[in-house]
Amino acid sequence: MSEACNATYNAAAWLVDRHVAAGNGSRVAVVCGDEVQTYADVQRQVFRVQHALHALGVRREERVALVLDDEPAFPAWFLGTMRSGAVPVALSTMLTGEELGAIIDDARAAVVVLSGGYARLLPAIAHCAPDLRAAVVVGEAEAEAEAEAVVEAVVEVLRWDDLADDSEAALASTQADSPAFWLYSSGTTGFPKGVMHRHASLEATAVTYASSVLGITAEDRCFSAAKLFFAFGLGNSLTFPFSVGATTVLDPARATPAGVAASLRRHRPTLFFGSPGLLAALLDADMPADAASSVRLGATAGEALPAEIHRRFTERYGFPVLDGIGSTEALHIFLSNHLGEERPGTTGRPVEGYQVRLLDDDGLEVTDAGVPGYLHVSGESIATGYWCRTEATRAAFRGEWLRTGDVYTRSADGYYQFLGRNNDMIKVGGIWVAPAEVEGVLVEHPDVLEAAVVGGRTEEGLETAVAFVVARSGRSLDEASLEAHCRSRMAAFKRPRRMVFVDELPKTATGKVQRYQLRERLADEAVP
Numbered sequence: 385m386s387e388a389c390n391a392t393y394n395a396a397a398w399l400v401d402r403h404v405a406a407g408n409g410s411r412v413a414v415v416c417g418d419e420v421q422t423y424a425d426v427q428r429q430v431f432r433v434q435h436a437l438h439a440l441g442v443r444r445e446e447r448v449a450l451v452l453d454d455e456p457a458f459p460a461w462f463l464g465t466m467r468s469g470a471v472p473v474a475l476s477t478m479l480t481g482e483e484l485g486a487i488i489d490d491a492r493a494a495v496v497v498l499s500g501g502y503a504r505l506l507p508a509i510a511h512c513a514p515d516l517r518a519a520v521v522v523g524e525a526e527a528e529a530e531a532e533a534v535v536e537a538v539v540e541v542l543r544w545d546d547l548a549d550d551s552e553a554a555l556a557s558t559q560a561d562s563p564a565f566w567l568y569s570s571g572t573t574g575f576p577k578g579v580m581h582r583h584a585s586l587e588a589t590a591v592t593y594a595s596s597v598l599g600i601t602a603e604d605r606c607f608s609a610a611k612l613f614f615a616f617g618l619g620n621s622l623t624f625p626f627s628v629g630a631t632t633v634l635d636p637a638r639a640t641p642a643g644v645a646a647s648l649r650r651h652r653p654t655l656f657f658g659s660p661g662l663l664a665a666l667l668d669a670d671m672p673a674d675a676a677s678s679v680r681l682g683a684t685a686g687e688a689l690p691a692e693i694h695r696r697f698t699e700r701y702g703f704p705v706l707d708g709i710g711s712t713e714a715l716h717i718f719l720s721n722h723l724g725e726e727r728p729g730t731t732g733r734p735v736e737g738y739q740v741r742l743l744d745d746d747g748l749e750v751t752d753a754g755v756p757g758y759l760h761v762s763g764e765s766i767a768t769g770y771w772c773r774t775e776a777t778r779a780a781f782r783g784e785w786l787r788t789g790d791v792y793t794r795s796a797d798g799y800y801q802f803l804g805r806n807n808d809m810i811k812v813g814g815i816w817v818a819p820a821e822v823e824g825v826l827v828e829h830p831d832v833l834e835a836a837v838v839g840g841r842t843e844e845g846l847e848t849a850v851a852f853v854v855a856r857s858g859r860s861l862d863e864a865s866l867e868a869h870c871r872s873r874m875a876a877f878k879r880p881r882r883m884v885f886v887d888e889l890p891k892t893a894t895g896k897v898q899r900y901q902l903r904e905r906l907a908d909e910a911v912p
Contacts, residue, residue, distance in 0.1 A: 393560045395583040396467035399626040400427050401555070408629050411602070414456050415651055416634040421456055423629065426463075429456065433464025434553035440495055440518050440542075444469035444556060445563050449493040450613070451475050451484060451502050453636035457522040457544065458612050459622055461497050466564050466583070469556030473566040473578070474613040481505035485512025487568055491578055491771065494518065497544075499636070500525045510539050520544055560584035566771065567615055569712045578771030579712045588764035589619050589716040590627035592737035597706065597720050598655060598681060602629040605678075607653035609639035609662050610895070616685050619716040620657040641669035652678035656703075659895030660689040661834060663697050663705070668833050668857050676701045685710050685717055686895035688802040688820045691729030692828040707731060709802065713786050715765040719800055729824060730799045731792070738763035740800070741785075742792055753796040756803055756818075759788045791818070808899055810839040810849050812877045817849055819899075822880065825873045826851060829866060831859040836889050836897045837880060840906040851880035852902050854888060861885045 400423060403409065409424030421429070442448060448465045450472055452458045458474075465472040473491050475484055477499070485508055488496060495518045496509060503525035510516055522544040558564075564583040568576040594600045608620035612634075625632040633651040637643050639662060648656070656679045658666075663684060682697075682705040689707035698705055708720030709731050719740055721732030734740040742750040742757025750757035762784040769777040780787050791803040803809065803818030810817040819837040826835035833856040840850040855861045863883045870879045884905075890898040 391559065392557050393562075393583055394467055394469075394555055394558045395564055395586045396430060396463040397555055398587055399623070400430060400463060403626075403629045408602075411629050412631045413626065413629075414459065414632055414634060415605075416455055416636070419456060426456075426459060428550040429460035430464040430467055431553040432547065432550040433461050434468045435549040435551070436520065436542075436544075436547040437465065437468050437470060437495075438553075439547070440520075440540075442468070442470050442495055445471055446495075447471045447473050447491045447493040447566065449473045449475055449484075449488045449491060449496040451477055451496060451498045451505075452522065452613070453477060453499045453501070454612050454617075454621065454634040455499065455522070455636045456634070457497075457499070458634070459626075459632075462565065462612075462622070466558075467553070467555060469558050469562070471563050471565055473568070474618065475568060476613050477502065477611070481508025482512055485509040487576060487578075488516060489513040490575075491566065495520070497522065499523060506539075506541070518542065520547070558583055567613075567618070567712050577773050577776060579767045580769055580771055581715060581765075581767050585715050585765045585767070586623045587627070588737070590623050592763070592765070593708075593717050593720065593735050594619070594624040594627060596736040597708075597717070597722060598624065598683065599723070600624055600628050600630060600655065604628070604630040604655050605633060605651065605653040606630060606655045606657070607633040607635075607647055607651060608657035609644050610657055610659060610686070611639075615712045615715050616657070616710060616717075620655075620683075623716075624655075641666050641671055645669075645671045645675045648675045648679070654678060654680045656682045658682070658684060659686040660684050660693060660707070661687065661889075661891065661895050663689070664693050664827070664833055667693065667696055667700065671701075673701055676703065679703045681706065681723065683708065683717070683720075687897060688731065688824075689728075690824045690827045692824070694726075694728040708735075709759075709788075709790065711786075711788055713767045713780065714761055714763065714788075715767070718761050718763055718765075719759075727799050730795075730801045732800065733798050742794060750794075754793050756791050756793050758806060759790040759792045759800075760785045761788060762786065805899075808838070810837070810847055812848055817878050819849075822849060822851065822870075822874065822878055825870055826853060826866065826880075828873070829869045831855055831861055831865070833857075834889055836899060836902060838899050838902045838906070840882065840903075842881075848881045849878070850882045850884065850902075850906060852884045852886050852889060854886060 403423045413423045413426045414421040462472045497520045500523035503521045518540040566578045606625045610617040621632045706721040708717035710717040718738040739762045792800045822837045823835045834854040836852045839847045890901040
């Protein structure tokens with residue numbers, strides 16, 4: 385960090401005030417549809433949020449829940465809350481009112497800020513979060529009268545348009561180690577956990593991944609199909625562009641191939657971010673190659689990018705794609721392919737500023753090439769722990785090291801390859817099978833769009849591999865053809881013993897496959 389830990393430091397000031405003070409307030413910071421905001425505009429919106437929080441009685445380090453689309457209000461509220469010394473908690477816009485209410489209650493947030501389309505969820509949120517005392521609605525609210533009638537007696541409902549004071553507001557005397565923001569884990573295995581980050585975390589990701597891997601400059605325009613409410617999107621659309629005075633392109637709509645293509649054409653970004661599933665969907669939808677002609681570099685995370693999809697995408701669209709792995713706990717990507725050194729089917733090498741190691745079941749470091757181990761990472765962006773989850777915190781955070789829960793191998797020349805989550809690995813006949821390896825073979829089939837492999841049980845109670853497979857548009861799946869394809873490309877013990885054809889795979893908001901849902905489908909039936 386550029387500031388000592390005991391000195392005054394605020395991440396919002398580093399991301400916004402620094403540019404205005406340097407005379408760069410007129411640079412374009414945010415583009416959203418027809419709306420354009422400069423860094424000076426963003427700073428005034430940040431001040432506006434601070435005055436609103438003061439009016440709402442929000443105290444330092446108190447949590448403020450954000451249920452916001454990717455629109456200019458998101459950076460304003462996220463940064464304005466941190467600049468006041470309070471703690472923004474960015475939540476998924478894909479959750480139900482009851483799910484949001486449960487998380488808001490877990491975070492003990494007293495204020496929630498919602499995009500207008502989610503105002504209808506306020507009754508359910510208020511019912512599940514009894515400590516909630518106020519809500520701020522951004523934009524036009526749906527079912528406004530009904531929502532207000534139910535919640536007005538419990539919480540105060542305000543309009544963002546009515547909170548207009550954007551005069552200069554005081555900067556909280558926070559430090560690099562002060563609580564800054566929370567993100568909730570995507571919930572692949574159960575109730576999401578509140579991941580607590582400090583003010584130093586954001587700059588740490590910018591001076592490592594954004595600088596050394598992306599080579600970001602003030603001339604870049606960032607467009608992320610991955611949304612701001614989770615770690616990957618937060619870096620792509622806010623931390624990274626704001627770290628250098630670049631421009632972020634925001635789209636409030638849910639990411640679809642048609643919508644992504646339209647944004648690429650209209651806003652001409654130079655950096656493009658998305659999940660491996662989105663890249664597969666763009667190929668499947670046959671997005672025109674010229675739609676992405678402005679992009680100089682792409683990056684993926686969330687799931688491992690299969691080598692076949694990597695190859696097809698880069699050949700069609702003509703720009704390199706860097707696959708990597710990050711996590712909510714690490715905040716962004718810490719292991720990545722690097723420009724000019726991409727190796728499809730791998731997650732690349734450690735990002736500058738991070739240490740990575742593999743440990744075996746006994747906690748000993750794995751040094752031999754090709755031997756699986758549990759991935760651990762250390763670096764300045766690692767979270768301080770989980771909110772009110774002592775056991776989970778002790779299991780994951782071990783001194784300076786974070787145990788990611790991912791199983792990897794490392795090649796002799798230092799490239800890491802994903803095998804699966806530690807609870808996703810399948811043991812067939814006493815031999816470990818990596819779901820990612822089998823899935824990579826399946827997506828090489830010309831009729832397959834996506835695949836997810838999980839463990840099932842035979843009638844004898846033995847574990848075996850089961851593949852859930854999604855067809856490409858206009859194609860039909862044939863089990864015999866898929867079996868022959870697998871037979872020619874992998875050892876017999878690795879081949880799925882059953883193929884289940886589905887229209888889509890269950891996923892979290894971050895694009896990770898919720899394999900526990902697939903395993904639940906198999907729980908009551910034996911695999912032939």
